[in-house]
Amino acid sequence: MMLSLEVTSNRFLTSDVVQMELTSEQDLGRGSVGKFIHIDVGRTLRRPISICEVDGHSLTIVYRIEGTGTAWLSERQSGEVLNALGPLGSGYPIMKSGKALLVGGGIGIPPLLQTAKELASNGVQVTTILGFRSEPFLVEEFATYSDVHVVTEDGSHGTKGFVTDVMDAFTYDTFYSCGPRAMLQAVKQRATSPGYLSLEERMGCGVGACLACVCDKADGTYAKVCTDGPVFESEEVVL
Ligand SMILES: Cc1cc2nc3c(=O)[nH]c(=O)nc-3n(C[C@H](O)[C@H](O)[C@H](O)COP(=O)(O)OP(=O)(O)OC[C@H]3O[C@@H](n4cnc5c(N)ncnc54)[C@H](O)[C@@H]3O)c2cc1C
Numbered sequence: 001m002m003l004s005l006e007v008t009s010n011r012f013l014t015s016d017v018v019q020m021e022l023t024s025e026q027d028l029g030r031g032s033v034g035k036f037i038h039i040d041v042g043r044t045l046r047r048p049i050s051i052c053e054v055d056g057h058s059l060t061i062v063y064r065i066e067g068t069g070t071a072w073l074s075e076r077q078s079g080e081v082l083n084a085l086g087p088l089g090s091g092y093p094i095m096k097s098g099k100a101l102l103v104g105g106g107i108g109i110p111p112l113l114q115t116a117k118e119l120a121s122n123g124v125q126v127t128t129i130l131g132f133r134s135e136p137f138l139v140e141e142f143a144t145y146s147d148v149h150v151v152t153e154d155g156s157h158g159t160k161g162f163v164t165d166v167m168d169a170f171t172y173d174t175f176y177s178c179g180p181r182a183m184l185q186a187v188k189q190r191a192t193s194p195g196y197l198s199l200e201e202r203m204g205c206g207v208g209a210c211l212a213c214v215c216d217k218a219d220g221t222y223a224k225v226c227t228d229g230p231v232f233e234s235e236e237v238v239l
């Protein structure tokens with residue numbers, strides 16, 4: 001679906017992470033958890049950014065300034081209208097009961113916020129491990145829906161180390177994870193249950209036509225991250 005998104009706020013959460021609130025003419029409602037929008041940033045290729053929170057016509061994204069596209073996004077002012085495709089992809093299935101462990105690393109953290117909210121609204125007991133290099137963000141928001149544990153690589157906040165260093169302290173029925181590939185590998189290895197991983201690949205079209213985003217599956221075939229993912233069952237994909 002083609003979206004016209006009006007910027008209502010755009011503010012820095014850390015030195016390079018920005019939270020943008022948008023309103024959509026369309027009701028994006030529920031069912032968008034773990035999906036992404038593909039935003040026109042005034043360059044040839046759109047940029048994929050995950051949905052952090054969505055409630056009817058309101059949408060929040062949180063992005064890190066990496067290069068020209070995200071730098072351009074960070075300069076947008078309230079009232080400007082952005083063009084995007086979305087919600088795209090296949091997101092996180094939300095369990096109906098039991099215990100969930102959410103493990104997010106860096107800029108992989110944002111899509112887990114709507115996940116936490118929807119799991120909590122189903123009565124699921126949610127524990128979240130948030131891993132940062134140094135500067136945390138969205139911690140209070142996660143605390144509204146879950147028991148939060150912060151881990152930083154430099155030890156400036158929470159426990160010093162990696163998210164996997166604290167995973168063993170919890171019991172859970174399913175895990176949900178998003179972050180850098182090396183972190184996803186380590187989380188999958190350490191996990192004591194099946195779970196879901198959200199993968200990041202460079203994207204072209206975002207809608208399954210160009211094959212820019214393929215990843216290997218455990219059965220020897222391949223999947224398109226933009227349409228078959230970005231969320232996959234942990235055993236389904238080769239990392
Ligand atoms: C499904 C999905 C969800 C994502 N969600 C978020 C999010 O919520 N927040 C966030 O900050 N980032 C997210 N990303 C990553 C984000 O798309 C890239 O950081 C962004 O495209 C960089 O664009 P740029 O123009 O600023 O940087 P560039 O100057 O183009 O590149 C800088 C870096 O970004 C990488 N990159 C460039 N284009 C893409 C692309 N199309 N897909 C993936 N990586 C790319 C490059 O490999 C390079 O390392 C997501 C990526 C995917 C695939």
Ligand code: FES
Pocket residue numbers: 202203204205206207208209210211212213214224225226227
């Ligand atoms: S980005 Fe084109 S097929 Fe996935």
